[in-house]
Amino acid sequence: xxxxxxxxxxxxxxxxxxxxxxxxxxxxxxxxxxxxxxxxxxxxxxxxxxxxxxxxxxxxxxxxxxxxxxxxxxxxxxxxxxxxxxxxxxxxxxxxxxxxxxxxxxxxxxxxxxxx
Amino acid sequence: xxxxxxxxxxxxxxxxxxxxxxxxxxxxxxxxxxxxxxxxxxxxxxxxxxxxxxxxxxxxxxxxxxxxxxxxxxxxxxxxxxxxxxxxxxxxxxxxxxxxxxxxxxxxxxxxxx
Numbered sequence: 001x002x003x004x005x006x007x008x009x010x011x012x013x014x015x016x017x018x019x020x021x022x023x024x025x026x027x028x029x030x031x032x033x034x035x036x037x038x039x040x041x042x043x044x045x046x047x048x049x050x051x052x053x054x055x056x057x058x059x060x061x062x063x064x065x066x067x068x069x070x071x072x073x074x075x076x077x078x079x080x081x082x083x084x085x086x087x088x089x090x091x092x093x094x095x096x097x098x099x100x101x102x103x104x105x106x107x108x109x110x111x112x113x114x115x116x
Numbered sequence: 117x118x119x120x121x122x123x124x125x126x127x128x129x130x131x132x133x134x135x136x137x138x139x140x141x142x143x144x145x146x147x148x149x150x151x152x153x154x155x156x157x158x159x160x161x162x163x164x165x166x167x168x169x170x171x172x173x174x175x176x177x178x179x180x181x182x183x184x185x186x187x188x189x190x191x192x193x194x195x196x197x198x199x200x201x202x203x204x205x206x207x208x209x210x211x212x213x214x215x216x217x218x219x220x221x222x223x224x225x226x227x228x229x230x
Contacts, residue, residue: 004158009156031215031216032215032216034218036221041223042223043120043206043208043221043222043223043224044159044206044221045220045221046218046219046220049216049218051216089158089159093215093216094215095214095215095216103161103164103172103215104159104161104219105158105161106158106159107158108156108157108158109158
């Protein structure tokens with residue numbers, strides 16, 4: 001129930017195209033859904049995040065779409081650029097009430113390659 | 117730069133060695149985390165410290181021993197490791213460890229166990 005399933009494992013997109021990565025979860029207690037971006041040799045860095053009270057959040061070329069009833073959320077990268085080539089991880093966490101801590105459950109990751 | 121540093125960046129050790137990984141955060145955060153990143157597997161949370169107190173041990177084998185002497189430093193002591201422990205070990209920190217607090221990751225230590 002704690003799993004977050006991410007697809008696809010790898011994605012190849014042409015420059016200027018749209019990259020779409022999907023995640024699904026089971027735990028309805030999850031209340032925070034971040035996406036992390038990781039470049040080779042670096043640690044993951046927060047890209048964009050959403051709470052379940054909204055269905056979409058946009059920051060520049062990056063958009064999260066959230067479907068609470070389907071327990072799915074996705075990352076859309078518009079006008080994909082070669083510099084976007086990285087590994088993307090979705091994640092989810094839940095406020096554990098009296099023992100609150102930011103325990104993130106991560107998806108398996110998607111390796112995105114954007115060809116020039 | 118994320119403000120979270122890790123040393124060493126690379127470590128090769130034998131199964132009988134004892135070594136330690138170090139993490140330091142310069143962000144004034146109160147929560148620190150150890151994650152394990154293996155190829156083709158999700159990042160696995162290992163330990164969480166909030167205000168120097170361990171609040172999560174995610175069923176990690178005792179050959180991994182964390183230490184958090186203060187809110188800025190986190191160590192992972194390693195002993196009698198197995199080859200399957202080879203992975204990238206990531207340290208992260210956040211403001212207070214609540215759900216929704218952004219976690220800032222270090223670059224990781226690439227560990228190889230021979």
